[in-house]
Amino acid sequence: MQFWGYRRNEGRPGIRNHILILPTCACGSESSRIIASQVKGAVNIVFNTGCSDVQANTDMSQKILTGFACNPNVYGVVIIGLGCETVPHDKLREKIQAMTTKPVVSFGIQDEGGTLKTIEKGVRAAREMAAQAGMQQKELFDISELYLGIECGGSDATSGIGSNPAVGELSDLLVDMGATTVMSESIEWIGGEHVLAKRAATPEIHNQIIEVCKKYEEHLSAAGQDCRAGQPTPGNKAGGLSTLDEKSLGCIRKGGTRPIVEVLEQAVPPSKHGAVVMDTAGYDISSVTSMVASGCNAVIFTTGRGTCTGNAIAPVLKVTANGRTYQRMEDNMDVDLSPIIRGEKTYQEMGREMLKDIEDICNGKLTKAEAYGFSDIAVDHVCRFV
Numbered sequence: 419m420q421f422w423g424y425r426r427n428e429g430r431p432g433i434r435n436h437i438l439i440l441p442t443c444a445c446g447s448e449s450s451r452i453i454a455s456q457v458k459g460a461v462n463i464v465f466n467t468g469c470s471d472v473q474a475n476t477d478m479s480q481k482i483l484t485g486f487a488c489n490p491n492v493y494g495v496v497i498i499g500l501g502c503e504t505v506p507h508d509k510l511r512e513k514i515q516a517m518t519t520k521p522v523v524s525f526g527i528q529d530e531g532g533t534l535k536t537i538e539k540g541v542r543a544a545r546e547m548a549a550q551a552g553m554q555q556k557e558l559f560d561i562s563e564l565y566l567g568i569e570c571g572g573s574d575a576t577s578g579i580g581s582n583p584a585v586g587e588l589s590d591l592l593v594d595m596g597a598t599t600v601m602s603e604s605i606e607w608i609g610g611e612h613v614l615a616k617r618a619a620t621p622e623i624h625n626q627i628i629e630v631c632k633k634y635e636e637h638l639s640a641a642g643q644d645c646r647a648g649q650p651t652p653g654n655k656a657g658g659l660s661t662l663d664e665k666s667l668g669c670i671r672k673g674g675t676r677p678i679v680e681v682l683e684q685a686v687p688p689s690k691h692g693a694v695v696m697d698t699a700g701y702d703i704s705s706v707t708s709m710v711a712s713g714c715n716a717v718i719f720t721t722g723r724g725t726c727t728g729n730a731i732a733p734v735l736k737v738t739a740n741g742r743t744y745q746r747m748e749d750n751m752d753v754d755l756s757p758i759i760r761g762e763k764t765y766q767e768m769g770r771e772m773l774k775d776i777e778d779i780c781n782g783k784l785t786k787a788e789a790y791g792f793s794d795i796a797v798d799h800v801c802r803f804v
Contacts, residue, residue, distance in 0.1 A: 419561040419595055419773070421780035424493070424554055427519045429687075431559050432490040433715045433780045436461045436731060437547045439540065440487060442499035442507050443468030449533055450498045453540040459548040460496075461730040463795050469503040474800035476504050480513065481685040482797050485711025487514045487522065488687075489731050490565075493554070494521035494547035496540050501528030521547055562596030562691065564780065567709035567717035567732070568672050569602070571702030573654055574722025578668020580739025580758040580765065581720040587769025588718070588776070589674035589693065598691045600682065600709055601673035604630050605700035610666035617693070619677040626681040630697045656723075672720055684798060685711035703727055704796040706734065716779055718772075726750050727794045728787025735775060735785050752785055 423431035439450040439462040447464045454462035463486065468479050487495045495514060499507030507524035514522050523543045530536040568585060570577060589599040607614050611631040618624035679692040685708045688694045696712065698705040702725070706717055710732045717734045719725065724747040728734045738744050741756030753775055757763040779785060 419777065420558050421561060421564070421777060422556040422782070423559045423563070423780065424490075425557050426490050428488070428517075430490045430563050430565055430713065430715065431557070432492070433564075433782075434491040434731075434733070435459070435493045435551045435554060436491055437544050437551060438462070438487060438492045438495045438731065439544060440483060440495050440497050440510075441465045441468070442483070442497060442505060442510050443503035445469070445500035445503065446498040446507075446527065449527060449536055449540070452537050453496065453498065453544055456537075456541045457544040457548050459551060460544050461793065463730055463793055465795070465797075467797055467799075468505070469500075471504060472800075478684070478800055479797055480505060480510070482707060482711045482795075483510060484513050484517060485685045485687075485713070486731055487520070488518050489710060489713055491715060491731050492520065493551040495523075496544045496547070497522065497524035498536065498540055499524065499526045501526040521550070560596070561592065561777075564592065564597040564716075564776075565688070565714050566592060566597065566599045566776070567602070567706065567714035568599055569702055569706050569709070569717055569734075570606075570669055570672055570720045571727070572721040572723035572725050573668065574656075574740060574743075576739040576756075576759055577720055577722040578671060581722070581737050581755045582668050582672035583765040584739070584755050584758060584768040584772065585672040585718055585720055585737065586674040587766050588772045589672070590676050591769065591773060592776070593674065593676045593693050596691055598688055598694065599674070600688065600694045600696050600712065600714065601670070602696040602698040602705045602709055603669065603700050603702070604695075604697045605634060606666050606669040607631055607695075608635065608666055610670050613667065614670045614673070614678075614695070617673075617675065617678045619679045619692075623678055623681055627678070627695065630681065654723075682712065684708040687713045699798040701796060701798070703794045704798045707795045707797060716776070718776070721751075724750065726787065726792065728785065728790065728792030729795070730791075730793035733779050733785045733788045734792075735779060736787065737772070750786055 511524040737753040739755040
């Protein structure tokens with residue numbers, strides 16, 4: 419299996435060729451949005467942090483921003499800062515340039531003399547990058563170069579018995595062809611972590627998976643909190659999920675059955691091909707944010723209740739095994755897996771069918787969220803103040 423992509427000097431090829439307009443902080447987000455709206459091929463993110471924060475949160479923000487810039491779906495980057503944020507635009511530019519040979523420029527709103535002057539310079543820089551990106555020809559790559567994120571959100575009773583097993587089958591097929599898949603949301607391993615850990619390729623990885631869940635529960639306990647207070651969510655319960663253990667056993671099905679070769683921290687690129695897992699928050703948008711920052715080309719997102727989410731950098735393919743959800747939210751759902759629930763097809767058959775969906779997206783087909791221009795991100799904060 420092969421796909422047409424864009425060659426990058428570092429690592430995997432891209433399946434998109436975006437010009438990313440990247441704010442360093444919340445104060446640069448609106449100017450970034452306006453710049454992106456003026457240049458075909460440009461995308462932007464809305465960043466809600468980046469200033470007045472503790473060091474751990476600043477470090478996380480920097481991991482996310484540099485990860486976005488280095489994602490293989492990005493051709494070039496225009497950074498927009500304010501000028502007095504924790505990490506100014508020129509420092510972020512230097513960090514990114516140390517990691518990639520992509521074209522990267524930056525502007526500070528205070529330095530340039532205000533919003534309009536910054537937007538003018540940003541549009542000119544983005545337009546020049548877009549012109550150069552348009553000259554790049556697609557090349558044929560083996561599917562082993564693909565890096566796919568796997569996510570779930572708004573789960574219901576159909577998720578664990580329908581869509582998640584089908585996506586797990588898809589993951590196994592891709593891994594067998596040499597590709598890399600990543601499953602995250604470590605809070606949703608709790609109660610099923612012993613089952614997930616049995617897939618570990620080594621005893622060390624087995625222990626890492628168990629330790630991730632143990633540390634998370636200890637962290638919450640030290641703050642007088644219990645993860646089961648928020649999990650399952652009200653929507654999960656309305657959809658038929660009664661406990662975190664039940665939710666977790668369904669959740670981990672979407673990662674497949676192949677040996678887990680690596681446990682990643684948030685927004686860290688994998689160093690191996692195969693099935694990997696990432697220690698992230700349980701909030702699906704935050705989890706997708708971290709996986710895209712780690713370099714995912716695309717994300718497949720299972721849902722029972724339905725979701726609208728999308729990401730500016732990587733296409734998000736949303737699938738559901740709930741037939742009513744697909745009919746009710748057809749504007750948002752990309753793939754209907756409800757034949758599994760009705761007994762018309764097996765999850766293995768539908769997993770194999772989704773290979774074609776992934777191939778089409780790699781070759782340029784837009785997901786519904788991508789066509790709408792949806793751009794959801796959320797940065798997980800290491801430290802929070804109440």
